[in-house]
Amino acid sequence: MPTELSLRQPDDWHVHLRDGAMLEAVLPATARQFARAIVMPNLTPPVTSVAAARAYAGRIREALPPGSRFEPLLTAYLTDHTDPAELERGFRAGVWVACKLYPARATTNADAGVSDIEALTPVLDTLERIGMPLLLHGEVTDPSIDIFDREAVFIERHLAPMLQRHPGLKAVLEHITTSDAVAFVRAGSGELAATITPHHLHINRNAMFQGGLRPDFYCLPVAKRELHRLALRAAATSGDPRFFLGTDSAPHSRGAKESACGCAGIFNAPFAIESYAAVFEQEQALDRLEAFASEFGPSFYGLPLNSGRITLVREPRQVPRRLELHDSAGQPVELVPFHSGETLPWQLS
Numbered sequence: 001m002p003t004e005l006s007l008r009q010p011d012d013w014h015v016h017l018r019d020g021a022m023l024e025a026v027l028p029a030t031a032r033q034f035a036r037a038i039v040m041p042n043l044t045p046p047v048t049s050v051a052a053a054r055a056y057a058g059r060i061r062e063a064l065p066p067g068s069r070f071e072p073l074l075t076a077y078l079t080d081h082t083d084p085a086e087l088e089r090g091f092r093a094g095v096w097v098a099c100k101l102y103p104a105r106a107t108t109n110a111d112a113g114v115s116d117i118e119a120l121t122p123v124l125d126t127l128e129r130i131g132m133p134l135l136l137h138g139e140v141t142d143p144s145i146d147i148f149d150r151e152a153v154f155i156e157r158h159l160a161p162m163l164q165r166h167p168g169l170k171a172v173l174e175h176i177t178t179s180d181a182v183a184f185v186r187a188g189s190g191e192l193a194a195t196i197t198p199h200h201l202h203i204n205r206n207a208m209f210q211g212g213l214r215p216d217f218y219c220l221p222v223a224k225r226e227l228h229r230l231a232l233r234a235a236a237t238s239g240d241p242r243f244f245l246g247t248d249s250a251p252h253s254r255g256a257k258e259s260a261c262g263c264a265g266i267f268n269a270p271f272a273i274e275s276y277a278a279v280f281e282q283e284q285a286l287d288r289l290e291a292f293a294s295e296f297g298p299s300f301y302g303l304p305l306n307s308g309r310i311t312l313v314r315e316p317r318q319v320p321r322r323l324e325l326h327d328s329a330g331q332p333v334e335l336v337p338f339h340s341g342e343t344l345p346w347q348l349s
Contacts, residue, residue, distance in 0.1 A: 002314065005286065005346070009308040010273060010293035012037040013301075014135070014174050014195045014246030016108075016265065017060060017072070019043050024063045025325035025333040026251045029269040031070035033348055035306040038073045038135070038246075041100055042109035046077035050090040057095075063328070073097045075135060079112050080119070084126035091132045097301060098133040098172075099123075103141050103154075107220040108250065108264060110137070117158050124166050133170040133301065138181065139221055148205070151221050152180040159184070163192065172300075175200065175248040177221045179231035185242050186235075193300050195246025196236045198275035199266045199338055204229045215262040216336045219250065236276075236292055237285035244296035247272045254322065254334045268338035271319055275339060277312055277346040311349040318343045 012034045017023050030037055039060065041047035047056055053074045060072040076087055076099040090096040101120075102113035114120060127134050139150040140157060155173075163169060169191060173181055176194045185194045199219065204226045207217040217223065235243045249272065250265025257263055268275060273293065280289040298305050319339040324332045 002286065004314065004349075005277065005289070005312040007273075007290045007310050007312065008294040009033075009035045009306040009310050010245060011035055011297050011306065012247050012249075012269075012272070013172070013244060013297045014038055014040065014197075014248050015269065016040045016042070016248070016250040018251060019056070019059065021327040021329075021331060022251060022253075022333060023059065024327035026249075026267070026269060026335070027060065027063050027070075028065050028068075029325075030249065030272075031064055031068045033273045033310060034070065035308060036071045036073055036303075038075060038098065041075045041077035042102060042107070044109055046079075046109065046112050047074065048077050048079060048082065048112075050086060050093065050095050053090060053095050075100045077102070077112070078114055078120070078123065080115055082123055084123050087123065087132065088126055088130055091130055096132070098135050099127065100135045100137070102137045103139060106137050106139050106141050113137075117162070121165075124162065124169060128166045128169045131170060133172060135172045135174055138173045138176070147222060148224055151176070151178050155180060155184050163188070167191075170300075174246060175221060176232065176235075177224050178228045182231045182235045182243075186240065188242070190242070193242045193244065193296075194235075195248070196232055196243055197246060197248045197266075198268050198272055198279070199223070199248075200229065201233050201236060201279045202229075202275065202339075215257045216338075216340065217266065218257075218262060218264055219248070219266045220264040233279060233283055237280055237283040237288055239288050239291060241291070241296040241299060243292065244300065245276065245293045246297075251335055254336055257336065266338050267335050270323060270337045271317075271339055271344060273310070273348060274312065274317070274344045274346045278344055281345065312346045313349045314345060315347045316343050316345055317347045 102110040104113040249269035
């Protein structure tokens with residue numbers, strides 16, 4: 001049993017850093033372990049222009065701890081009125097590495113998202129032509145569809161026809177939660193990939209209801225049945241390069257989570273790589289963690305592998321029940337981290 005694990009420094013291919021005081025509070029948790037991260041654009045207002053993306057990247061860099069070399073990778077928020085020429089301009093200038101499709105009202109700050117996916121043809125034609133990846137929040141928002149079926153229905157109704165019409169489109173089905181998504185990605189080409197979060201590897205939908213209503217386990221897409229969790233663990237630890245790390249860390253203040261209408265999102269950034277390591281060890285696949293965390297994502301995006309390394313040591317650590325983080329003005333922001341009160345077997349040295 002190894003007592004130390006050296007990994008090429010990983011990247012996070014899906015994270016919410018928020019903005020303002022929350023950005024300043026949570027950014028160090030991501031920057032301490034990841035060299036790069038694809039940053040979600042669902043701010044208020046969303047990041048829909050090259051100018052907005054440049055400004056947001058500047059705010060992220062200003063909020064970094066002194067000496068940090070963390071690199072934010074920005075994304076464009078698609079709407080019903082997105083100009084394909086603006087996407088191409090930002091992509092060719094290196095401002096954006098991808099664009100994000102939120103079905104309208106699917107999740108936090110998605111009200112401005114796409115209401116008619118079939119009408120996106122001019123945008124998708126452009127993405128396919130220039131090689132700009134499309135990142136998908138893969139859920140339908142039809143209220144007649146059970147919330148636990150929304151990912152599978154999205155694949156059937158929208159994603160499968162989209163990829164048939166645009167076979168050269170690079171696409172990432174993000175934060176997958178079902179065996180349906182695993183099977184679809186496995187049956188696809190190398191132009192289709194998926195990210196997998198640590199929380200969907202650890203919990204099934206029972207977690208939201210154990211000992212009462214547990215808002216800290218509520219996220220979108222919601223966790224599913226145990227059979228789906230097991231399928232995700234098998235995919236993540238399989239060594240298949242189409243599955244790679246994306247935390248979907250989505251911080252909300254404790255008050256916003258524990259309210260009459262609690263926000264969706266799990267804040268897993270503080271102990272993300274330790275959380276993944278626990279899963280890979282349980283699945284007897286620690287030798288495959290580095291590829292999942294540090295190699296498959298850069299290869300898909302055509303980016304160089306990181307040259308730096310991190311070290312995990314086998315030393316049990318109890319995750320705090322609450323984290324009081326601070327912005328640049330010293331103001332506290334209280335959050336509940338994923339694994340609150342649990343003990344993880346690995347620590348980042």
